[in-house]
Amino acid sequence: MIRFRRIVFPALAIVALAGCASQPQQQGGYGYRQGPPRNYCYDHCGVVRDVEQIYVQKNDATLGTVLGAVIGGALGNQVGEGRGRTAATIGGAVIGGAIGNSVGSNNGNQVPAWRILIRLDNGRLGSVTQREYPNVRSGDYVEIRDGRVYRR
DSSP: OHHHHHHHHHHHHHHHHHHHSOOOOOTTSSSOOOSSOOOTTTTTEEEEEEEEEEEEEOOOHHHHHHHHHHHHHHHHTTSSSTHHHHHHHHHHHHHHHHHHHHHHHHTOOEEEEEEEEEEETTSOEEEEEESSOOOOOTTOEEEEETTEEEEO
16 A cells, blocks of 8 residues: 555646646747738838829719709699609700710819729739828838738
């Protein structure tokens, strides 16, 4: 029995203490990372290659459609009585909206915009067209966010 105590109790003590030992911490959180950390800006940052002013079509079709529908509906309301008046109002609004859309689309003026060509960090060539002046030039390091170019 004494021999049993000399072997079993030390063995139990070693097992119990081994469970208390802490494991070495892995760098980077949960240990799922493979390889070096990736730059979050890899796909949407780069160096400006060229900035050029261009002109794009200004689209006023929505305003023309709404105004045409209102005016056409008001004119259609002046014709007929009862159900005929309702039909004329609806028809006037539809025809007026179509005419307003056509006039608004054809009447849109060209407005200045800027096209910025960027050599991205991933090696690809990117292009962004924006109406606001980008305030960047060739050689600037930039980031593309929400369809616009920002200097970093």
